[in-house]
Amino acid sequence: MSSDETVVDRMSDAETVPGSKKADPILVVDDVRRSFGGLTAVDVGHLEVQRGTITALIGPNGAGKSTLFNLLTGFDRVDKGTWSFQGRTISGKRGHQVARAGMVRTFQLTKALTRLTVLDNMLLGAKGQAGERMAGAFARPLWKRQEKANTERAMELLERFKLIAKRDDMAGSLSGGQRKLLEMARALMTDPDMIMLDEPMAGVNPALVQSLLGHITSLRDEGKTVLFVEHDMDVIMGISDWIVVLAQGQVIAEGRPSDIRSNQQVIDAYLGSREED
Numbered sequence: 001m002s003s004d005e006t007v008v009d010r011m012s013d014a015e016t017v018p019g020s021k022k023a024d025p026i027l028v029v030d031d032v033r034r035s036f037g038g039l040t041a042v043d044v045g046h047l048e049v050q051r052g053t054i055t056a057l058i059g060p061n062g063a064g065k066s067t068l069f070n071l072l073t074g075f076d077r078v079d080k081g082t083w084s085f086q087g088r089t090i091s092g093k094r095g096h097q098v099a100r101a102g103m104v105r106t107f108q109l110t111k112a113l114t115r116l117t118v119l120d121n122m123l124l125g126a127k128g129q130a131g132e133r134m135a136g137a138f139a140r141p142l143w144k145r146q147e148k149a150n151t152e153r154a155m156e157l158l159e160r161f162k163l164i165a166k167r168d169d170m171a172g173s174l175s176g177g178q179r180k181l182l183e184m185a186r187a188l189m190t191d192p193d194m195i196m197l198d199e200p201m202a203g204v205n206p207a208l209v210q211s212l213l214g215h216i217t218s219l220r221d222e223g224k225t226v227l228f229v230e231h232d233m234d235v236i237m238g239i240s241d242w243i244v245v246l247a248q249g250q251v252i253a254e255g256r257p258s259d260i261r262s263n264q265q266v267i268d269a270y271l272g273s274r275e276e277d
Ligand SMILES: Nc1ncnc2c1ncn2[C@@H]1O[C@H](COP(=O)(O)OP(=O)(O)OP(=O)(O)O)[C@@H](O)[C@H]1O
Pocket: 036, 039, 040, 041, 059, 060, 061, 062, 063, 064, 065, 066, 067, 068
């Protein structure tokens, strides 16, 4: 739907400061905090994600990226804070309710899910992100009552993600890259407006990286909003329209890849520390 030009247009007025306003935010986060014991894992004052963009959430290990993902998608509870999606408050809602509102996240394939077939994993995705907890239910004949429409959509997505030949294989038999494709395909079962990808390139053979990147940009070009957590800087810089940098739970910088690359605070907090690895 949108060309690169319109994505650039959408971001052209956004200031490169933490918490900057966006022209048409799909997600707005306010004062979200989560502590574990004495450790403040997430303390985000204000964050807006522009609709129709690929936005990266980056930061050093332990910065709070996964915790923020879990909070926003209803898989963990905040100590305080609110957030809205498409103008509707969704703070406090559970994962399946958030998914129903149009915001889904990918999950790394857990052990339980690897023991299900690729197609059953897809049908689980249609259950509204109940995730691993549903795996037990799938051992019962419940899945047989899945609507025909779910199976059809699953088959279409497996076709699109080139996994159709694997539909009856155990998900655990897939390669690292194929697992990532499955995670993405599964999240699309509910046809979300926003998809949140958890390290989409982790463990992916370089041969499949381009294919995965192509799928991510296609989602954006179809009008979906993509928010992703990733460690691979080449991927982050190459694919992102906008980058949000977390450090010690706080947003310390936001901007286009070129802004972030030259931001001294980011270099100190993140890039610098990684170069020492
Ligand atoms: N369930 C938990 N119990 C206790 N501490 C936790 C829990 N989850 C996260 N933390 C802590 O909160 C902080 C943020 O962790 P989080 O996993 O969100 O960071 P991250 O940016 O996703 O890191 P990484 O890049 O390594 O995945 C870390 O210090 C982590 O140890």
